[in-house]
Every structure is written in structure tokens, then in C-alpha cells.
Amino acid sequence: MTTQEQLHQWHELAQQLRVDSIRATTIAGSGHPTSSMSPADLMAILLSKYLSYDFDNPHNPHNDRLIFSKGHAAPLLYSMYKAAGVISDDELLDLRHFGSRLEGHPTPALPWVDVATGSLGQGLPIGVGIALAGKYLDQLPYHTWVLLGDSETAEGSVWEAFDHAAHYTLDNLIAIIDVNRLGQRGQTELGWNTQAYAKRAMAFGWQAIEVDGHNLTEIDQAFSAALTVNDRPTVIIARTKKGKGVASLEDLGGWHGKALKPEDEQQAIAELGGERQIKIQVDKPEAQGQPATIGNVQPLQLLTYNKGADVATRRAYGDALVALGAAQPNVIVLDAEVSNSTYAEDFAEAYPERYFEMYIAEQQMVAAAVGLQVRGYKPFASTFAAFLTRAYDFVRMAAISRANIKLVGSHAGVSIGQDGPSQMALEDLAAFRAVWSSTVLYPSDANQTAKLVAQMCDRNGIVYLRTTREKTPVIYGYEEEFPIGGSKIIHSSDRDQATVIGAGITLHEAIKAYDRLKNEGITVRVIDAYSVKPIDVQTLHQAARDTKGNLVVVEDHWIEGGLGAAVLDAFAGTSNTPIYDGPQLRLIKLAVRDMPGSGTPEELLHAAKIDADAIVEAVKMQVRQPVGIRA
Numbered sequence: 001m002t003t004q005e006q007l008h009q010w011h012e013l014a015q016q017l018r019v020d021s022i023r024a025t026t027i028a029g030s031g032h033p034t035s036s037m038s039p040a041d042l043m044a045i046l047l048s049k050y051l052s053y054d055f056d057n058p059h060n061p062h063n064d065r066l067i068f069s070k071g072h073a074a075p076l077l078y079s080m081y082k083a084a085g086v087i088s089d090d091e092l093l094d095l096r097h098f099g100s101r102l103e104g105h106p107t108p109a110l111p112w113v114d115v116a117t118g119s120l121g122q123g124l125p126i127g128v129g130i131a132l133a134g135k136y137l138d139q140l141p142y143h144t145w146v147l148l149g150d151s152e153t154a155e156g157s158v159w160e161a162f163d164h165a166a167h168y169t170l171d172n173l174i175a176i177i178d179v180n181r182l183g184q185r186g187q188t189e190l191g192w193n194t195q196a197y198a199k200r201a202m203a204f205g206w207q208a209i210e211v212d213g214h215n216l217t218e219i220d221q222a223f224s225a226a227l228t229v230n231d232r233p234t235v236i237i238a239r240t241k242k243g244k245g246v247a248s249l250e251d252l253g254g255w256h257g258k259a260l261k262p263e264d265e266q267q268a269i270a271e272l273g274g275e276r277q278i279k280i281q282v283d284k285p286e287a288q289g290q291p292a293t294i295g296n297v298q299p300l301q302l303l304t305y306n307k308g309a310d311v312a313t314r315r316a317y318g319d320a321l322v323a324l325g326a327a328q329p330n331v332i333v334l335d336a337e338v339s340n341s342t343y344a345e346d347f348a349e350a351y352p353e354r355y356f357e358m359y360i361a362e363q364q365m366v367a368a369a370v371g372l373q374v375r376g377y378k379p380f381a382s383t384f385a386a387f388l389t390r391a392y393d394f395v396r397m398a399a400i401s402r403a404n405i406k407l408v409g410s411h412a413g414v415s416i417g418q419d420g421p422s423q424m425a426l427e428d429l430a431a432f433r434a435v436w437s438s439t440v441l442y443p444s445d446a447n448q449t450a451k452l453v454a455q456m457c458d459r460n461g462i463v464y465l466r467t468t469r470e471k472t473p474v475i476y477g478y479e480e481e482f483p484i485g486g487s488k489i490i491h492s493s494d495r496d497q498a499t500v501i502g503a504g505i506t507l508h509e510a511i512k513a514y515d516r517l518k519n520e521g522i523t524v525r526v527i528d529a530y531s532v533k534p535i536d537v538q539t540l541h542q543a544a545r546d547t548k549g550n551l552v553v554v555e556d557h558w559i560e561g562g563l564g565a566a567v568l569d570a571f572a573g574t575s576n577t578p579i580y581d582g583p584q585l586r587l588i589k590l591a592v593r594d595m596p597g598s599g600t601p602e603e604l605l606h607a608a609k610i611d612a613d614a615i616v617e618a619v620k621m622q623v624r625q626p627v628g629i630r631a
Contacts, residue, residue: 009278010216013083014044016276018245019269020079020092025259028096031104034243034255036076038180039147041214042238046145046176047080050223052285055086058111062285064142065114065130065374069123070149070178071105072257078102081112083280108402114374116400119393121155124148124175125364128161129371129379131173131233132356137332138291138375143227146175150190151183153197157394159204160364165233166205168356173233174226175206178213180242184256194237201235213238245272291375300327300454304478305446310471313504314410316446317467318343320453321380325351328457332372334358336365336383342410342467344382362387366394369405378406378457385409385425385466392431399436399462406456407432410467413556414596414604415505417469421596425466430561432464433533439463439484440533442503442563447476448530455484468505470601475511487536489543490514490526497623498550499525499543503532503563506554506590506610513615524619532563537570537577544571545582550622554590554610564589588618 001009017040025031046066054060068077075095081087087102094100101109105118114130117123127146134142152158165173181192190196198208207229211218219238226234242256243249246268260268269275303319305311324331325347337359339345348355358365362383369379388395388409398405412425432440439459443449449467456463475490482488490507491514502510507528514526525543529535544551555563568587571580592608605611 007216010041010044010048012276013048013278013280014040015245015272016083016278017044017076017079019272019275020082021075022260022265022268024075024078024092024095026262026265027093029259030096031075031259032072032257033075033259034249035070035149036073036079037244037246037249038240038242039073039176039178039213039238040076040244041216042176042178042219043076043080043147045216045219045223047083047282048280049220050227051145052142052283054284055084055112055282060285061138061291061375062140062142062287064285065127065144067115067123067127067144067146068106068117069120069152070147071117071123073147073149074102074104074106077106081110083278084282085279086112107400115370115403116397119397120149120152121157122367122394122397124161125157125367126371127173127175128165128170128364129368130374131165131170132168132368133372133375133377134172135168135170136353137377140291141288142172142285144173146173148175148177150177150179150181150188153177154189157363157367160361161367162201162204162206164358164361164364169231170233171230175233175235177235177237178240179237180240181251182242182253182256186253192239194239197237201237205232207232207234208237209234210237211239213240214244247271297329298327300324302450302454305474307474307477309474311446311474312468312471313443313446313449314341314467314469315343316449317382317408317453317465318346320450321347322350324454324457325354328378330377331457332356332377332379334365334368334379334381336360336362336387338383341384342382342408362391363394366391366398366405366407370394370398370401370403373404378404380406380408382408382410384423385412385428386423389427389431395432395435395462399438403462404460406463406465408465408467411469412466413505414592414608415468415470415556415601417601417604418598420598424596426558426592428464428466429532429555429557429563430565432462433561433566435462437461438533441484441530442466442532443530444504444507444528445472445474445476447474447478447480448482451482452484452530459484466504470505472505472508482530484531485534485536486531487539488528488530489539490528492525493523495523496525496547497522498552498619499527499547500615500619501527501529501540501551501553501563501567503529503555505556509605509610509612510554510615512612513619516612516616517619522619522623529563529567532566535566535570540567540570541578541580541582544580544585549583549586551585551587552590552615552618552622553587554615556605556610557591559589559591559593562591564591586622588622590614590618
């Protein structure tokens with residue numbers, strides 16, 4: 001094929017992608033046709049010449065990866081799938097309809113979509129995770145391509161990705177910025193100043209290539225240059241026009257997120273040269289060996305702890321990570337520069353080739369975990385629980401991606417002591433409970449922590465473990481089991497007058513309260529609700545029946561959304577919850593209500609009224625008052 005013939009083929013394919021983006025969004029009555037039209041030339045050449053991908057086998061380890069960080073350009077991506085012959089024209093025109101795989105923004109409902117996008121600023125950080133897997137773990141020559149919109153480069157997470165990609169010399173990562181100048185409400189921050197983008201990228205250590213995003217020869221040369229660099233990531237900064245090819249749309253504001261009216265569709269399609277049915281044979285990757293094996297699977301040998309010893313659950317987390325590292329070669333650990341506090345540093349010392357330091361960049365840490373799991377790895381990402389809130393949007397989107405990641409937050413609650421409220425996670429249980437299909441765990445001792453960390457490894461979805469800064473007594477033997485969705489009854493009798501429910505640090509306060517109440521002739525049931533989500537509904541229902549509905553829930557967390565809310569939800573009738581058929585529920589929630597300050601853990605637990613003193617007082621109030629519901 002001559003150069004002119006090649007250029008003509010690319011032009012025709014790009015026009016087809018534009019036409020199909022218009023057709024799909026018009027029949028849907030919504031979507032982003034103009035945002036899909038600006039990078040069509042870039043994607044036509046990528047699909048035709050540079051992308052190595054086996055559409056028949058999306059899990060082929062040699063496949064390149066393509067992420068549309070610019071998720072609102074989904075019509076363009078779906079039009080590419082049509083051109084590749086993997087979706088039909090009928091399915092393309094089912095865009096955004098109920099039950100369609102072609103959702104408004106890409107999700108893994110389609111097997112060729114690795115991660116959900118649409119919340120801007122996330123595709124490149126996730127691409128860093130996939131590129132880390134390719135270069136350091138798989139050790140295979142595939143590339144990760146990421147299409148970004150220019151507006152999303154205002155997100156700090158994008159520059160966290162630029163920083164970390166250069167730090168790890170990810171020469172297998174290629175970013176493409178579609179600089180079409182127009183955002184949702186007007187011009188972007190930098191407009192068409194592609195030089196400013198290039199200077200910023202180069203300052204971070206990237207190779208930056210500026211091109212006319214509609215000049216096919218320049219695009220071809222830029223892609224070729226990106227594949228030859230071997231010491232840094234590459235960004236292609238392409239000046240484009242939104243709505244390219246249609247006079248009534250091109251480079252005009254007010255069209256973001258708007259579909260054409262049916263009466264305007266045919267005129268626009270005619271300007272683009274009409275409908276086409278071009279099919280592209282996308283090059284499949286050459287098989288060049290299998291992913292590097294890091295070791296063989298071994299039996300898991302968790303460290304055990306003697307009952308009565310004082311061990312912080314964060315310490316037990318670090319020990320369990322090392323044991324998992326020995327047993328499973330696909331366990332990967334990331335941390336946000338607090339590994340000496342989370343004890344992830346033990347894994348880093350034992351398995352440095354499987355540890356990635358994300359520094360103080362929690363968004364990038366969670367995003368990298370999402371990228372790593374795309375390639376089948378089992379990432380554990382840890383930091384102070386309070387700082388995971390900075391990455392919450394990435395956690396939310398990870399759930400939409402059906403990602404399997406394990407998150408660990410240490411230094412939770414007022415019990416951390418003198419550091420003060422800026423370091424105290426008091427929202428984390430509520431936040432992670434609210435994530436779709438998540439698992440939330442809060443162990444109270446070291447043996448329990450080890451067993452739960454082991455279960456996290458193979459559990460699907462977003463799994464969050466909360467650990468405690470302070471050392472706490474080991475109350476369980478190493479032979480005990482702690483199934484997710486279960487609980488432990490610490491004390492129980494047929495004379496129990498109330499049930500006290502705690503987890504983590506407050507369970508130990510509940511045990512202290514039990515002893516004091518017993519000395520005063522009041523017996524209570526004590527439940528360790530280590531599995532906050534899913535919570536042990538049956539045990540809670542039985543306890544309420546046995547103790548006349550008297551429940552006291554105590555937690556080192558704000559009163560909203562945490563363990564107390566989880567317990568109450570266990571009694572709310574849903575299609576998945578057994579109907580509670582016991583006495584009227586009389587529940588007291590002990591939780592943090594006022595802004596804490598600095599102090600010792602004991603002082604702060606007492607001031608927050610979540611210590612043994614507060615539990616004793618709450619139980620006495622319950623057993624003395626015959627009626628009423630308090631929360």
C-alpha cells in the first residue's frame with residue numbers, strides 16, 4: 001500500500017468514526033458526539049497500525065491496553081469496536097439504552113474495557129498501574145495507551161500520574177491529550193497552548209510530542225516515535241477541533257454533551273462523506289513468552305500470637321502481608337509513604353520486586369492498585385485511614401470497574417491519641433460501607449487480623465480493613481476462625497440483660513465494661529462485630545431476642561454511618577435480610593459526637609464517651625428503663 005493509499009484509508013476510517021459517533025448519539029438522544037469527533041484521526045491510526053490487541057482474547061497477556069480516560073468520548077470507543085468487527089451496527093445504535101452493554105461511559109460490561117472511566121482524571125493514574133505490571137511484573141513488551149481530554153489535566157491526579165510514571169521510567173506508557181480547546185462551559189484553562197502542556201510534561205521527565213491532531217502524517221510519526229523511546233513515558237499533545245468536520249459543530253461552544261437533532265443528523269453525516277462500513281483487521285500481538293513468574297504458590301503460614309500479649313493490629317497486618325507474599329506470588333503491596341507505620345515496610349524488605357512506593361499520592365496509589373488487578377495481581381494498598389478519603393472517588397470508580405483491590409487504613413479513630421483530629425479517621429467505615437459490593441472489616445486482635453488479611457486476598461470487590469494504632473491484648477487463640485460475614489460472641493449467658501456490640505478498639509472497652517457490670521450483678525452479652533459489612537444479621541437478631549431488645553453499640557467513629565448504622569440496618573427489612581421477629585428494639589449508639597483534640601488514647605476515648613465508663617452507664621440506663629428507643 002502506498003503512502004497516499006494509507007493516508008486515504010486512515011482518513012476514511014476517521015470519518016466513519018465521526019459519523020458513527022453522531023448516529024449513535026442521535027438515536028440515543030444524548031451523549032458527546034463533538035468530544036468523540038476531535039480525536040477520531042488519532043484513534044483511526046492507532047487502531048489501524050499501532051494497537052496490538054487480540055479482540056477474541058481480551059485476557060491475552062500480550063495485549064496492549066487502551067484506556068479512554070476521556071470517558072465521555074465513549075461513542076468514539078464503541079465506533080472503534082464496530083470498525084474492529086466486535087460489535088454490530090445494531091448494537092452501536094443501542095448506545096445508552098436500558099440493558100445495553102454500551103453505557104454512557106465505558107465500563108467492563110464490555111470485555112475489551114478494562115476499567116470504568118467517566119470521572120475525569122483517573123485513566124492515566126490507572127494506566128500507570130497497568131504499565132507497572134507490564135514493565136516490572138509481567139516483563140512483557142505490551143504498551144498502555146491512554147486518551148485524555150485537555151480539561152481533565154486540571155485534575156491533580158493527572159500530575160500524580162505524570163510524576164510516578166517518570167519516577168518508574170514507564171516507557172511502555174503513552175498518553176494522548178486531545179487538546180480541542182473547549183470544555184463543558186467554555187474554553188479550557190490552557191486553550192490550544194500545546195507548548196504549555198509540553199513544558200509541564202517535560203518538567204516531570206516525559207518525552208513530549210506536539211502534533212496537529214488532524215494531520216495524519218504527524219500523528220503517524222508521533223506514534224512511531226513513542227514506541228522507540230526506552231527511558232521515559234511519552235505524551236502526544238494533539239491540537240484538535242471539537243466537532244471536527246461539521247461546520248455547524250466545529251470549534252463551537254455550547255455543544256458539550258449534546259446530541260444532534262434527527263433533522264440535523266443527515267446534513268452532518270453528508271458533510272463527513274456519508275456512512276461507511278469499513279472493517280479493520282487489528283494486529284494481534286506476537287506471543288513473546290509468558291508473564292514472568294515470581295515464584296510458586298506455597299502453603300500459607302501465618303504468624304501466630306500468644307493470648308494475653310499486647311500487639312497492634314497494624315503490626316499483625318504487616319506480618320500477614322509477609323506471609324501472603326511467601327505463599328502467593330501475585331500479591332503486590334503499595335503504600336503512601338507511611339509503610340513504617342502501616343508495617344507494609346516488612347513486605348517491602350522481603351519482596352522489594354513486588355512493592356511499589358506511591359509516596360504521598362493516595363489517588364495514584366488506589367489507581368495503581370486498580371491497574372495492577374487488571375493484569376490479575378492482588379494489590380494491597382495501605383495508608384492512614386484518614387487519608388484514604390482523598391482517594392474516595394477512585395474507590396467509587398473502582399467498584400464500577402468491578403475491580404478487586406484490598407485497602408487498609410491504619411491510625412483510625414480518636415484512639416490514635418496525641419496527633420489530633422487531622423489524623424483521626426472517623427468517617428472511613430461509613431465511606432466504605434457505602435461503596436457498592438464492598439467488604440468492611442475491623443479486627444480487634446492480632447490473630448483475628450491475620451486470618452482476615454488472608455481472606456481479603458481472595459475476596460472479590462473493594463475490601464477495606466481498619467487497623468488500630470495502639471497495642472491491644474490478644475484475646476483469641478491462633479486456631480480460631482473468623483469468616484467474613486460472621487462475628488464472635490465473647491460473653492454470653494441465659495441471664496443476659498443487654499447486648500454490647502463493639503469492634504476493634506471498642507471491643508476491648510466492652511470487655512472491661514462486662515467485668516465491671518458483672519461485679520454489680522448485671523450480665524451482658526458481648527459481641528465482636530469484626531465484619532462490619534457484611535454484618536452477622538442472625539447473631540444480632542438472636543441477641544436482641546435474648547436480651548429484650550437491649551442493644552448498645554460502641555464505636556470509635558462518627559455516629560453517622562459506621563458500626564451503629566450497620567447494626568440498625570441489620571434490623572431493617574430488605575429482600576436480603578431476615579425479618580426481625582423479637583422484642584421492640586431498644587438501641588443506644590455510643591460514638592464520637594464532638595470534635596476531638598489531642599490527648600492520650602484513654603483521655604480521648606473517655607471524652608468521646610466510648611470507653612468502658614460510658615458502656616457501663618449506657619447498659620445501666622437500659623436495664624433500668626422499661627421502654628424507649630434511644631440512638
